[in-house]
Amino acid sequence: MLDVVLLLLGAHLACAGTHSLRYFFTGVSGDIDFPEFTAVGLVDEGQFFYFDSNTKKTEPKTEWIRQNEGEDYWNSQTQILIDTHQSYKVGIQIIKELFNQSGGVHTWQMMCGCELDEDGTKQGYMQYGYDGEDFLSFDKSTLTWTAANPQAVITKHKWDSTGEDAIYWKGYLDNTCIEWLQKYVIYGENTTKVAPQVSLLQKSSSSSVKCHATGFYPSGVTISWQKNGQEHHEDVYLAELLPNEDGTFQRTSTIKVSPEELKKNQFSCVVEHQGETFRSILKASVPIGFILAAVVGVFLLIVTAVAGYTVYQKKKGFKPVNASDDGPNGSARSDT
Known part of the structure; x- marks a missing residue:
């Protein structure tokens, strides 16, 4: 034995x-x-x-x-x-x-x-x-x-x-x-709480937009979308929580928005963590800064x-x- x-x-x-x-x-x-x-x-x-x-x-x-x-x-x-x-x-x-x-x-x-x-x-x-x-x-x-x-x-x-x-x-x-x-x-x-870093990421004007929150601790986080200041749930996908190698966490929410919709309406990503709110407004041109390196590492x-x-x-x-x-x-x- x-x-x-x-x-x-x-x-x-x-x-x-x-x-x-x-x-x-x-x-x-x-x-x-x-x-x-x-x-x-x-x-x-x-x-x-x-x-x-x-x-x-x-x-x-x-x-x-x-x-x-x-x-x-x-x-x-x-x-x-x-x-x-x-x-x-x-x-x-x-x-x-x-x-x-x-x-x-x-x-x-x-x-x-x-x-x-x-x-x-x-x-x-x-x-x-x-x-x-x-x-x-x-x-x-x-x-x-x-x-x-x-x-x-x-x-x-x-x-x-x-x-x-x-x-x-x-x-x-x-x-x-x-x-x-x-x-x-x-x-x-x-342990000291760490606030998330929030980025809006898009490959092209016709592709989905990702709201990426990373580097936060502890793991509890809420990611939502607003359209003209009102909650918006249509064509929204929330990915699973993922750990980072340094012990913090990351999470992504994706929304499908056509260029036409984006011209007529204001969309924003709202991230809530430990009583703090972080808001990023989606604009017609979102720089690509994709998170594949971080995700692949995990x-x-x-x-x-x-x-x-x-x-x-x-x-x-x-x-x-x-x-x-x-x-x-x-x-x-x-x-x-």
Whole structure:
């Protein structure tokens, strides 16, 4: 049995609602041109730490974690994840044997995390996947693992044999994860707020116009459009919130406006963040200053970090285990 010690770092819960702390470990084997092992921590879909087996360094990705954890802390996490990488290398070879595979590119992934609602409701979940498909998931109610395919049954019986890991993970998901979420709320609340930079971007006079807000922190932002001073919702598309590499966020709203409409009416983008309002008026000629470089940088970072997670997370997403939950030092398994 190979037990791997992990660290769940925590979350920023500056706004009301449901908030989540999740992290992903991905081991990859085969002829690849990206890291064999990556670890990513996400808070409300925003990345707050990153590690890979090429750099062999755990990096903080938000200002609130940088301001509150020192060098010794990050050095210790780096050593933990270096050890975890070695365990995943062994684990993926074992699981390849279960599937009678000798070559090719294969992935062995783990997702673990918790959620906290504003009404105090808690959930926790832990799942493993192989080659983009479900493999094992933890059932907190029965303290057992659920196998998704025949190959996983062998691992299920092995992990269920003593029950020790199940007791540990129930305790982790019921207590520690949520405790760390709450701890990092304080970290986030004490971090300086950063206002957004707002730009209007257009490729040509006949193309859609993008209102791009970037560099803001915390993540809560509202982007809307006005036509002649009144709210306007027609032909408007709001993109998803994206993290920047420095721990701030960006978001884009797109509107379709014909040159004729623009001559007769005044359109403006209104961005609201932390009680402040930023307004940009759309003119007949908007300079091109497209944001592809920033967006591509974010996508490359996340794609490399998650290394196949997009395939593994089906449209329904991970099904949370009903729980109350937990936080920092834990142990995850790479053996099968």
